[in-house]
Amino acid sequence: MNSVADAAGAAFGLIVVADPKLVGIVLLSLRVSVTAVLIGCVVGLPLGAAIAVNEFRGRRALIVILNSLMGLPSVVVGLVVYLLLSRAGPLGALGILFTPTAMVIAQSILITPTLAALSRQVVGDAWQEYREQLRSLGETRLGAAPTLLWDLRFSLVTIVLAGFGRAASEVGAVMIVGGNIDGVTRVMTTTIALETSKGDLPLALGLGFILLFIVLALNACAYVIKETAQRRYG
Template sequence: MNEILQGLIQAFWLILSFDSELITISLRSLYVTISALIISTLIAFPLAALLVVTRFQFRRAIIITLNALMGLPPVVVGLIVYILFSRSGPFGVLGLLYTTSAMIIAQVIIITPLITSIAHQSMQALWADYRNLLISINISKMQRVVTLMWDSKRALITACLAGFGRGIGEVGAIMIVGGNIDNATRVLTTAISLETSRGDFSLALALGFVLITLAISVSFATHWFGKTERGELW
């Protein structure tokens, strides 16, 4: 019990003293997740809007596949990315394995289906109200896409926050493709796993508190945007 209490005290001290290792790992986690989030949104939002405003063969199959990929095991994603970027893989010449770039790629694969599905559901509901109007004024499909994305902006922000929450807590794929290398690819989740196995509970707890704070912040932000989207009070 004394060891746990001492670990908690040391953990809070590391946070309050802005420990350099703690700050570095936290910033690296944010860099990887935010980079993946930006790339994912650039893919997910236009794709979701196109799936709403257009009708084509295999459209339904694509939607079902995206919904299914929301539950894709992260370790499987990590394995696939590892094989692709290993020395014997098709993209091994790029030398991206065990770098933050490989970690970003893995996170993009993990969170893009989630963001796309949430964005598609939001814009699909809006399209039901806008469809006749947008078709009657005879605007192009691209203009319809832009209109839907603009008027769904709060829901899209919620989708981004959901993607961020999924990415920042990822450990399996990140561990496989990043290698948890000190001062290179070590992030919050992989560092917690390592420090726990080492028995350094103070640093593990400090990292855990940072991760929990980020998760709670995202949860509050998602709740707030959801409330304001529906015009409800907090």
């Protein structure tokens, strides 16, 4: 397994010298995916909670659709967003194709269904359990959704991390709408794809290690924050 050793060596070398180009790529990856997660949360979590506590016609169909959209291929999202943002497309006048903004839009669309579907499940379970209690406190259905989201905030952290993981790991969408432009829209995953294309497999795998490490570090931070906060306020 010489290549794994080479890859570890390549990764280590890049980290030790804090390669400025790599730092830029990592920061852009984080900026894009974190922004996408924030947008996904603003839209997805309230949507999931609203579906969980309300009863309306077509609710089951909506849940099935949301659950299916969790498996949405990123390359399809990329293609749809590309066609929308292309100069020849309906939003072409914005001129944001091949920018980080386009990548944020694509990743937001990709992960919002995941955040909505998972929060719908978590909030729905809690709603079944505390429904009577909440009602006896005079809580309406509309008021119950934010209350439950707040009470479940520690459980929702895992859902948000799942969304972040999906955003940070995908390559299909950002490759199409970002164009993998050096210094402008090149992120971790597209760099790995490019180095693989160049046949530099140790460097590609080394970058993969770094990506894995960053995701790991973020998860560890989230875990610690969650535990501490839960002990203090839970």
